Amino acid sequence: MATTLALLLAFGFTSCKKEGIFNPKHKIARIYVETENGEKVLSETYAWSKNHLERIKSELSSEVMTFEYNKNNQITKINSYLDDVLVSYADVTYKNGKYDNIVIHTPGLADMDFTYSFTYSGKKIKSLTISIPSLGNILDNLDVKKSYRAIDRISSFFMPAALPVETAIKSMNSKASPSQNITMTYNLNWKDNNIEQMRADIGNTTITFNGYDSKTNPFQGFMVINPFNLNKNNPATITYNMQGEIGTINYSYVYDGDVPVKITTTFMGNVFPQGIGSWDNNIKYYEYQ
Numbered sequence: 001m002a003t004t005l006a007l008l009l010a011f012g013f014t015s016c017k018k019e020g021i022f023n024p025k026h027k028i029a030r031i032y033v034e035t036e037n038g039e040k041v042l043s044e045t046y047a048w049s050k051n052h053l054e055r056i057k058s059e060l061s062s063e064v065m066t067f068e069y070n071k072n073n074q075i076t077k078i079n080s081y082l083d084d085v086l087v088s089y090a091d092v093t094y095k096n097g098k099y100d101n102i103v104i105h106t107p108g109l110a111d112m113d114f115t116y117s118f119t120y121s122g123k124k125i126k127s128l129t130i131s132i133p134s135l136g137n138i139l140d141n142l143d144v145k146k147s148y149r150a151i152d153r154i155s156s157f158f159m160p161a162a163l164p165v166e167t168a169i170k171s172m173n174s175k176a177s178p179s180q181n182i183t184m185t186y187n188l189n190w191k192d193n194n195i196e197q198m199r200a201d202i203g204n205t206t207i208t209f210n211g212y213d214s215k216t217n218p219f220q221g222f223m224v225i226n227p228f229n230l231n232k233n234n235p236a237t238i239t240y241n242m243q244g245e246i247g248t249i250n251y252s253y254v255y256d257g258d259v260p261v262k263i264t265t266t267f268m269g270n271v272f273p274q275g276i277g278s279w280d281n282n283i284k285y286y287e288y289q
Helices: 142-155 165-173
Strands: 028-034 040-049 052-058 063-069 075-082 085-095 098-105 114-121 124-133 181-191 194-200 205-212 235-242 245-256 259-269 283-288
Touching: none
Parallel strands: none
Antiparallel strands: 028 040, 028 283, 040 052, 052 063, 063 075, 075 085, 085 098, 098 114, 114 124, 124 181, 181 194, 194 205, 205 235, 235 245, 245 259, 259 283
16 A cells, blocks of 8 residues: 555645745654554654755655755655656646646656646636546556556645546546547635535546644645645545545544644545555654654
């Protein structure tokens, strides 16, 4: 099961500052998970250089992510390594301080570049469109399967659907001819600085956020397509509806001041969404600098 590391990339959706800047007041240093026997195990470490997040390292696997910045302190490149080998990277471009495009590449594998483009309503993202080359009839190609996994590591926050990457691509591909690009669009509905609902134009999928606390989401402004990270506050419940199949995630929190230091998740239903966190560990502890 993917760790949270595979779900975290850096991009801010609601800030009045330039987007792509992740410089929270409370900077995460370490994340622990609780095992079935109650043991607290180090899961991830975060390395900061002043106000820049430089690296996230999984302590449970060989996954590492590194980040590069422009002169405006916006993230411009995210590199994902496995066993010290670059398996995917994302180039992030901006226009007038807002996201323009994000392109995820898988070097050495099938030509499976993903392009993410954005539309805005004022300062908030209104929709996100994912585009990839049509795969024709090569979905069973081994390199393509490797590309799914490599893209999945770095794209989990850019694809906020309750669908694994491969399932989503196959659904997209079924609606495109071999000469077409495949596209899928997510429309976002906001209430203040939190998302109320996300709806995909393929797969009849909706994600609904039911209630928030008044505390700070420590990942706000950190670009993962984990929808959790787009919000100013922390959700109480997230409900997934995939073609009538319902799944619900309930969250409970323990706080230190304004930020959570323990998050417990409870899963109900038969839907197991991509991009929410580790399904093997539903209790996590957060330490800050």
